[in-house]
Amino acid sequence: MYKIILTILCLTYVTALERVNNQLVIKNVERSIDLTSQLVKIAATITLENTGKDTVRNFLIVQEPNIVGAVAYLSAKDSLKDDLKIIPVGVENESGKSFRNVLLKQPLDSGRTTTVVLEEVLTQSLVPYPSSISQKEKQLVRYFGNHYFYTPYVTTKQKTEISLSSRTVENYTKLKPVAQSDSSLTYGPYTNIAPFTEDQMIIHFENNAPFLTVTRLERLIEISHWGNIAIEENIEIRHTGAKLKGPFSRYDYQRDTGSNHHSIKSYRTILPASAHSIYYRDSNGNISTSTVRPRKDWIELELRPRFPLFGGWKSSYTLGYSVPSYQYLFKQPSGEYVLIMRLIDHVFDDMFVEELESSIVLPVGVSNVKINAPYEVERLSDGVTYKYFDNIGRTVIRLRKTNLVEQHIQDIEVIYNWTPHLLLHEPVLLSIALFLLFIVVIIYVRLDFSLTKPEHSKKD
The missing domain is CATH 2.60.40.1730 (tricorn interacting facor f3 domain)
Structure with a gap:
């Protein structure tokens, strides 16, 4: 009976996910990816639009299967920088996608837009390449990401700015439009992106930050x-x-x-x-x-x-x-x-x-x-x-x-x-211990444990 109820709840929730996906559209995404340290810090400013008839009180975010174990921190804030609650959905489809539900502070009415800022911190996502170097060589690393913002919604427009720790860039994927300026890369803008679109981004660059x-x-x-x-x-x-x-x-x-x-x-x-x-x-x-x-x-x-x-x-x-x-x-x-x-x-x-x-x-x-x-x-x-x-x-x-x-x-x-x-527990124990010690000393001094009497006592 429990399995039947759980199955019904899962099917109901999946149906709800499909309905929300049809209502919400991401008008614009501006991502910034910081690769200047050993951590990968991703901030995405998302503009959501409700194109349906019903009021929306939450929206879904999804993590790519290859980074789920690397996500150390995830947060969401609204335009007023108030924290938004993130609830794991606990439903993963056959491809391994992990969904999370973000609860909006103010319900999003039909035809309205709202802005949400997502922040992610990834660990162990910069791979040294080559994996071994001599004492005098510089350290090169590779970052594997996605050219597109990974989402279950249709995205109208998006752009990605990447900050590097050095101007020395060995190579990077060139999904046009793309531009390099000193120690930064700019991908996009890209338009009309379908849900769950993936296109691997690879950046090979110098990074001598403390790992x-x-x-x-x-x-x-x-x-x-x-x-x-x-x-x-x-x-x-x-x-x-x-x-x-x-x-x-x-x-x-x-x-x-x-x-x-x-x-x-x-x-x-x-x-x-x-x-x-x-x-x-x-x-x-x-x-x-x-x-x-x-x-x-x-x-x-x-x-x-x-x-x-x-x-x-x-x-x-x-x-x-x-x-x-x-x-x-x-x-x-x-x-x-x-x-x-x-x-x-x-x-x-x-x-x-x-x-x-x-x-x-x-x-x-x-x-x-x-x-x-x-x-x-x-x-x-x-x-x-x-x-x-x-x-x-x-x-x-x-x-x-x-x-x-x-x-x-x-x-x-x-x-x-x-x-x-x-608070008196230890002082009382200390007092008792000292008291017992004094009693033992007094008894030891007062008692005579010698086997023979002193000479002066014999004369008496």
């Missing part, structure tokens, strides 16, 4: 109601650009003073302005170089690994600091406590994090823990840890997410119940 990937990030947030929140990050990084071919020469490397090089000498991390007690070390200790520069609204921390990173090379390090709890921990009128803190913070510019595991250590005695995340995260099984003088244990909330970029730097809310008298 630095965080393969794993373990972030620990430890909350204390005594006024401090301690944060520690264990980070594993790898250069995912073209691999180094041949030996590495330190002499040639030091002679090369050019800044446009595919190796990674250093990068900067942004910390909160209130961060203090900052420490940084790698697996061999604090030998690597770090520089702290306080700014007005943040702290800039420049990290320089003990050796430059070439393609295929990797490193790991630990970064920790503390922040005052009053900036992130709040008490609601209902008596609940709310921690508002970023699930992930800035690691480096144009960052790509393959896997994040964030652990939040709550105070002793919390209950009714709830999580409000800005996006979908996987909640792992809760753990328990013991700190100084803990005989009860502290709850550890463990969260996991993969394929993260800078747009995922958003606040997560952790809501829990806690009673203030538990």
Whole structure:
């Protein structure tokens, strides 16, 4: 019975999709594709027109099958820059197309138009070619895309602007009209494009931007109601650009003073302005170089690994600091406590994090823990840890997410119940421990455990 109901719902939804496709027409699309870093950033300004008789409250977007796993971030905004809700449809046809439903803030009446801006960030979409280069060679990459905006609707007109990181372009597909100007390419305008039109775009160009990937990030947030929140990050990084071919020469490397090089000498991390007690070390200790520069609204921390990173090379390090709890921990009128803190913070510019595991250590005695995340995260099984003088244990909330970029730097809310008298838990245990220690010392001093009596006691 359940399968029959599910089939009916799917058929009903597919019919609705066909009806919406017939009503909506895309009058114009202006795409900008940013290829200046290791990420592919696509922004599309879409002008929708309702040519049907019924009011439209949503429209569909679809991702090409070859980029579904590469999409790290997807958002939609209206002309007022308000966020629009995106709901996965969960219905894929035989060709593997994945649909999403975008809900409009204002219903689109018949004959009216509206503007929506879609933003996508793709990871691992720039392929080094050749895959291995020598120390002195420049890094070349290839981008595989679509000349047309991929959509289930008829598109009247569209144009694409592509920003490159260099003027050096080996070759690119030439679907006319196309023009190159310095480090940019312009495709179009193209007119009267049928739904689901595909035409492969290939661009082969020089890109020496840092292809630095965080393969794993373990972030620990430890909350204390005594006024401090301690944060520690264990980070594993790898250069995912073209691999180094041949030996590495330190002499040639030091002679090369050019800044446009595919190796990674250093990068900067942004910390909160209130961060203090900052420490940084790698697996061999604090030998690597770090520089702290306080700014007005943040702290800039420049990290320089003990050796430059070439393609295929990797490193790991630990970064920790503390922040005052009053900036992130709040008490609601209902008596609940709310921690508002970023699930992930800035690691480096144009960052790509393959896997994040964030652990939040709550105070002793919390209950009714709830999580409000800005996006979908996987909640792992809760753990328990013991700190100084803990005989009860502290709850550890463990969260996991993969394929993260800078747009995922958003606040997560952790809501829990806690009673203030538990602040006395550790001081009382410490007092009891000291009291027992003093009693033992007093007893030990007072008692005589010798087997023979002193000489002066014998004379008496």
